[in-house]
Amino acid sequence: NAGVTQTPKFQVLKTGQSMTLQCAQDMNHNSMYWYRQDPGMGLRLIYYSASEGTTDKGEVPNGYNVSRLNKREFSLRLESAAPSQTSVYFCASSRSSGYTEAFFGQGTRLTVV
């Protein structure tokens, strides 16, 4: 009963480095999402994938790219990390579009120095 699994849990990057955050869900959900959480800002949507094979920009997509590798996996890539990308990143999934519940992973705490 893993639900949504994110790796890594913690990461420190130097400015300009790249990295990929991995996310996998085992609930056979169609839709997956990447959010960032910053103090006083709530959760902001970076990118989402409504179904396998599709991805779309959310509220704050600049500096990020995503790949929906298959139905289970949705990765987030930072090509050239900046200090402004220091945040906690959450992956989530939901059964489909509509008002179904979204399930969140435990988060990745990323620090860019």
Added chain:
Amino acid sequence: QQQVKQSPQSLIVQKGGISIINCAYENTAFDYFPWYQQFPGKGPALLIAIRPDVSEKKEGRFTISFNKSAKQFSLHIMDSQPGDSATYFCAASKAPGGYQKVTFGTGTKLQVIP
């Protein structure tokens, strides 16, 4: 543009007391209002949700009150317990569906002291 305003930012309540968190929204097209609970080091988890066709929804010690005319909704936690200490997020979304359309409030950090 902040479409969902949440207050207070932090809240300290005595064990057994009532915790109240308020949210206000601007977009009258919003028609789904979930609340999320997040414990330290964990991801948010759906706590309770309401649609505007009802004015109140209760699940155990948690109640959502909804005022459509005022464009406000609130979470009440009755008989608050130390285990309720967490950050609570309100949210809102509008039809057509799709979780990508959910807008979150900024969160309230609740501490329940013995």
